[in-house]
Amino acid sequence: MTRHALAATQLACWLATAPLAYAAGELPSWNDGQAKQAITAFVAKVTKPGTPDFVPVAARIAVFDNDGTLWAEQPLYFQFLFAIDRIKALSSEHPEWKDQEPFASLLRGDLKATLAGGEHALMEVMAVTHSNLTTEEFEGIVKNWLATAKHPKTGRPYTQMAYQPMLELLAYLRANGFKTFIVSGGGIEFMRAFAEKTYGVPPEQVIGSSGKTKFELRDGKPVLVKLPEINFIDDKTGKPIGINEHIGRRPIAAFGNSDGDLQMLQWTAAGPDARFCLYVHHTDAEREWAYDHPSHIGQLDKGLDEAAAKGWTVASMKDDWKRIFRFEK
Amino acid sequence: MTRHALAATQLACWLATAPLAYAAGELPSWNDGQAKQAITAFVAKVTKPGTPDFVPVAARIAVFDNDGTLWAEQPLYFQFLFAIDRIKALSSEHPEWKDQEPFASLLRGDLKATLAGGEHALMEVMAVTHSNLTTEEFEGIVKNWLATAKHPKTGRPYTQMAYQPMLELLAYLRANGFKTFIVSGGGIEFMRAFAEKTYGVPPEQVIGSSGKTKFELRDGKPVLVKLPEINFIDDKTGKPIGINEHIGRRPIAAFGNSDGDLQMLQWTAAGPDARFCLYVHHTDAEREWAYDHPSHIGQLDKGLDEAAAKGWTVASMKDDWKRIFRFEK
Numbered sequence: 279m280t281r282h283a284l285a286a287t288q289l290a291c292w293l294a295t296a297p298l299a300y301a302a303g304e305l306p307s308w309n310d311g312q313a314k315q316a317i318t319a320f321v322a323k324v325t326k327p328g329t330p331d332f333v334p335v336a337a338r339i340a341v342f343d344n345d346g347t348l349w350a351e352q353p354l355y356f357q358f359l360f361a362i363d364r365i366k367a368l369s370s371e372h373p374e375w376k377d378q379e380p381f382a383s384l385l386r387g388d389l390k391a392t393l394a395g396g397e398h399a400l401m402e403v404m405a406v407t408h409s410n411l412t413t414e415e416f417e418g419i420v421k422n423w424l425a426t427a428k429h430p431k432t433g434r435p436y437t438q439m440a441y442q443p444m445l446e447l448l449a450y451l452r453a454n455g456f457k458t459f460i461v462s463g464g465g466i467e468f469m470r471a472f473a474e475k476t477y478g479v480p481p482e483q484v485i486g487s488s489g490k491t492k493f494e495l496r497d498g499k500p501v502l503v504k505l506p507e508i509n510f511i512d513d514k515t516g517k518p519i520g521i522n523e524h525i526g527r528r529p530i531a532a533f534g535n536s537d538g539d540l541q542m543l544q545w546t547a548a549g550p551d552a553r554f555c556l557y558v559h560h561t562d563a564e565r566e567w568a569y570d571h572p573s574h575i576g577q578l579d580k581g582l583d584e585a586a587a588k589g590w591t592v593a594s595m596k597d598d599w600k601r602i603f604r605f606e607k
Numbered sequence: 608m609t610r611h612a613l614a615a616t617q618l619a620c621w622l623a624t625a626p627l628a629y630a631a632g633e634l635p636s637w638n639d640g641q642a643k644q645a646i647t648a649f650v651a652k653v654t655k656p657g658t659p660d661f662v663p664v665a666a667r668i669a670v671f672d673n674d675g676t677l678w679a680e681q682p683l684y685f686q687f688l689f690a691i692d693r694i695k696a697l698s699s700e701h702p703e704w705k706d707q708e709p710f711a712s713l714l715r716g717d718l719k720a721t722l723a724g725g726e727h728a729l730m731e732v733m734a735v736t737h738s739n740l741t742t743e744e745f746e747g748i749v750k751n752w753l754a755t756a757k758h759p760k761t762g763r764p765y766t767q768m769a770y771q772p773m774l775e776l777l778a779y780l781r782a783n784g785f786k787t788f789i790v791s792g793g794g795i796e797f798m799r800a801f802a803e804k805t806y807g808v809p810p811e812q813v814i815g816s817s818g819k820t821k822f823e824l825r826d827g828k829p830v831l832v833k834l835p836e837i838n839f840i841d842d843k844t845g846k847p848i849g850i851n852e853h854i855g856r857r858p859i860a861a862f863g864n865s866d867g868d869l870q871m872l873q874w875t876a877a878g879p880d881a882r883f884c885l886y887v888h889h890t891d892a893e894r895e896w897a898y899d900h901p902s903h904i905g906q907l908d909k910g911l912d913e914a915a916a917k918g919w920t921v922a923s924m925k926d927d928w929k930r931i932f933r934f935e936k
Contacts, residue, residue, distance in 0.1 A: 336809060413851055457811075470855045480665060481855030482786075482811075491851060493844035493870055500873045502851050509852075515822035522742055522820060522831050523838075524853060526799045526810030541822055544829045 305450055307443040307600045313556070313593040317447065320554040321454050324530065331552040335455040339529040341521060341542060342448070344462035344469060344486075346535040346576040347558050348477060350439040352567045353430065354389075355575065357468050358400070360423050362389075364407040381406075405506035408489060412501040413467060420471035434605060437476045442606075443599045444558075447533075448477055456531070459483045461521055463513035463538055467504075485524045487512045517542035535560065536576040540584060547588060555590040557581055562596040565606065634779055636772040636929045642885070642922035646776065649883040650783050653859065660881040664784040668858040670850060670871060671777070673791035673798060673815075675864040675905040676887050677806060678769040679758075681896045683718075684904065685765050686797050687729070689752050691718075693736040710735075734835035737818060741830040742796060749800035763934060766805045771935075772928045773887075776862075777806055785860070788812045790850055792842035792867055796833075814853045816841045846871035864889065865905040869913060876917060884919040886910055891925040894935065 308314040324333040345351040365375070365384055375381035380399035383391035392399055408416070429439055448458050460469060460479055466486035473479045488509040491502040512520045518541050521529065531554040532539070532546035543555040557578065560569050571579035585592050595602060637643040653662040674680035694704070694713055704710035709728035712720035721728055737745070758768055777787050789798060789808055795815035802808045817838040820831040841849045847870050850858065860883040861868070861875035872884040886907065889898050900908035914921050924931060 336803075339811075466852070466855070474665075482668075482853065484855060488852060491848050493847050493874075495873075500847065500870065500877050502847060518822050518829065518831060519820050523795070523817060524811065526795070526813060541829065544824075545822075548829050 305443065305446050307446055309598055309600055311598050313591050313598040316591040317450075317554070317556070320531070320552065321451070324552050325454050333530055333551065337527065337530065338451075338454070338456040339459065339525060339527060340451050340456045340531040341459045341461045341525075341529040341533070341546065342444070343534040343536070343539045343542070344460050344464050346560065347533055347539070348440055348444050348448075348460070349436070350429075350441075350566060351576050352569075355464070356429075356436050356439070357464055358403075359430075359436075360420065360427070360468070361403050361407040363423060363427060364419070365403060368407070405489075408465065408468075409504045409506035411504050413491065413504060414501070416467055416504055417471050420468055424472055432603075432605075434603075437472050438603065438605055440476055440603075441558075441599070442601055442604045443593075444533075445477065445604075448479070451531070452478065457483065459485060459521075459525060459529070461485045461512065461517050461542060463487055463511070463516075465489075466512075485512060485520045487516075513538045515541050518545035521545065530554065532556075533558070534581070536578050537581045538576075540581045543581070543590065544584075547590070555585070555588075557585050557590060557592045559592050559594050561594045562599075562602065565602045566595055568596075634772065634775050636775055638927055638929055640927050642920050642927040645920040646779075646883070646885070649860070649881065650780070653881050654783050662859055662880065666856065666859065667780075667783070667785040668788065668854060668856060669780050669785045669860040670788045670790045670854075670858045670862070670875065671773070672863040672865070672868045672871070673789050673793050675889065676770075676862055676868070677773050677777075677789070678765070679895060680905050681898075682759065684793070685758075685768070686793050687732075688759075688765075689749065689756070689797070690732050690736040692752060692756060693748070694732060697736070734818075737794065737797075738833045738835040740833050742820065742833060743830070745796055745833055746800050749797055753801055761932075761934075763932075766801050767932065767934055769805055769932075770887075770928070771930055771933045772922075773862075774806065774933075777808070780860070781807065786812065788814060788850075788854060788858070790814045790841065790846050790871060792816055792840070792845075794818075795841075814841060814849045816845075842867045844870045847874035850874065859883065861885070862887070863910070865907050866910045867905075869910045872910070872919065873913075876919070884914070884917075886914050886919060886921045888921050888923050890923045891928075891931065894931045895924055897925075 304318065305314055323331045326332055342348055345355050362384060365381060369375055369385055375385060380392045380395040380402055424435065424437055427436060428434060429436055451458055458479055460473055460483065462469060464486050466484060466488045469486050470481040470484050473484045474481065490505045490507040490509045492505055494501050494503055510516065510520065517539065528549045529546045530549065530552065532543045533556045534543055535558040547553050547555050559578065560567055562568060569576065570582065571577055633647065634643055652660045655661055671677055674684050691713060694710060698704055698714055704714060709721045709724045709731055753764065753766055756765060757763060758765055780787055787808055789802055789812065791798060793815050795813060795817045798815050799810040799813050802813045803810065819834045819836040819838045821834055823830055823832055839845065839849065846868065850871065857878045858875045859878065859881065861872045862885045863872055864887040876882050876884050888907065889896055891897060898905065899911060900906055
């Protein structure tokens with residue numbers, strides 16, 4: 279091969295295979311503010327070979343909370359709305375629920391009374407709706423719900439409640455050689471039912487809360503049965519524990535929206551080299567919701583203080599995002 | 608670019624990036640027997656686009672047991688030999704161990720008496736040697752041990768006790784677009800200390816047994832402390848449970864060597880499409896060890912029967928492997 283042809287080959291290969299930093303069109307739904315600048319500056323820094331901050335591809339691990347960070351979480355966690363729909367669907371097989379809390383209030387549509395039952399009531403609703411099924415049956419039920427259920431405020435399928443700027447951010451990081459993981463308090467099997475299609479995150483990169491399962495042979499065919507027993511709660515201090523258990527190395531970038539993500543951001547930030555931590559701040563009552571402290575869901579209080587003290591990036595949905603949902607005009 | 612240069616470019620790119628099926632030199636340490644033929648036929652089948660058995664890259668998940676499948680496990684699991692060395696190293700800080708079982712026998716070098724203490728004794732040795740350390744401290748201790756300790760029979764570092772044919776098989780599968788995972792009864796953090804360097808398997812693709820950890824802030828710096836409490840045992844029915852928890856989809860190929868791997872092979876084989884299951888059979892007393900049933904370690908009994916009944920591949924180390932360890936002449 280001539281020297282010229284070789285150079286052409288190298289260029290063509292590079293164009294075909296290099297994880298290109300997005301040029302002009304990068305992160306199109308982000309305004310050109312401080313948050314976007316901080317993101318692109320960090321990515322430029324860790325992907326430039328031969329510099330002290332360069333991070334090899336294998337170590338480019340980025341972790342994302344799900345509820346309130348990648349998709350909305352109001353008026354209630356979507357997985358809890360799924361559980362409510364499931365209680366309604368199962369109620370004909372359970373006539374006794376009409377007189378039994380927390381199901382009775384829930385079937386009357388009195389969510390406040392259900393939630394008044396506290397953690398115990400929530401756990402009972404989750405246990406009844408998320409167990410005594412094989413893992414395959416559960417996946418089918420979740421996928422069917424996602425294909426048919428509509429968000430109470432927008433009337434859109436729940437997967438359309440994903441944040442467009444965050445979808446772009448996931449793609450942008452992957453285009454720059456990052457492996458993107460979800461690390462969420464949400465159910466690991468619930469999220470896996472849509473994470474690959476909605477976020478481009480494969481099941482093995484989804485970490486979440488889980489129930490115990492039991493291996494059984496049914497007519498010689500092995501199945502895993504979901505038990506009404508907690509295995510792991512992937513929230514607060516559980517997030518670094520889950521990251522250690524599933525990933526086994528420290529992320530270099532972490533994205534969250536609440537105090538439940540604080541320990542994940544702390545764990546990420548404590549690494550020796552360049553790190554990036556970002557809080558999504560719900561500041562847009564018109565296009566989404568505005569809440570931080572206090573809030574019945576996704577409370578962000580200590581996290582905001584720590585972000586200010588440590589120089590983490592805070593992205594304001596109102597100011598930093600051109601649009602929030604893809605379906606917006 | 609001329610047409611000729613374009614073709615050259617395409618060829619060069621293809622050579623640089625395509626997951627090539629190994630041609631002439633594929634699996635050089637495997638004899639041309641039934642086992643090698645079964646492996647290459649399966650890989651050819653699932654990687655050929657447009658055929659009914661084609662599997663897209665994302666679903667090409669292969670799972671490997673570690674002890675006795677990827678590296679040796681005699682005279683005792685290497686992790687237990689690590690624990691023994693660690694007890695010796697810690698004994699000066701624990702004068703009381705001289706009169707306290709199971710440590711007393713172990714320090715006298717009487718392994719039989721230690722093992723006579725049964726599961727309880729083993730658990731105590733593991734708890735003492737694997738906890739009250741941060742995850743980072745533990746990783747450093749394991750890496751230091753691997754760099755210095757020698758196998759009692761061969762005098763080689765333990766990582767040289769990896770099976771050369773299996774290292775080739777891991778590389779061959781990855782070259783054909785497979786994602787290779789370890790699913791082992793061994794400790795997840797113990798294996799992660801060498802899996803990337805020895806096997807090319809990154810930490811996030813290592814699944815194993817684990818202890819609980821606790822998140823703490825020490826002088827404002829977050830650490831994870833290993834507790835003397837079992838979190839998960841990744842053996843027998845635990846293997847499909849661990850696969851479901853960590854990978855979230857069913858493997859299409861599984862490799863093991865003992866009855867502890869049987870449920871993992873059953874779970875893999877039960878998928879709807881083309882599947883591949885292989886048992887490594889320890890048949891070579893001269894170059895390695897010969898054992899199946901009965902055995903104090905790595906017993907293979909029910910697994911051999913089921914392999915015969917279901918047509919799984921059994922690779923005989925004596926007949927199918929040209930060489931077992933890389934250091935052999």
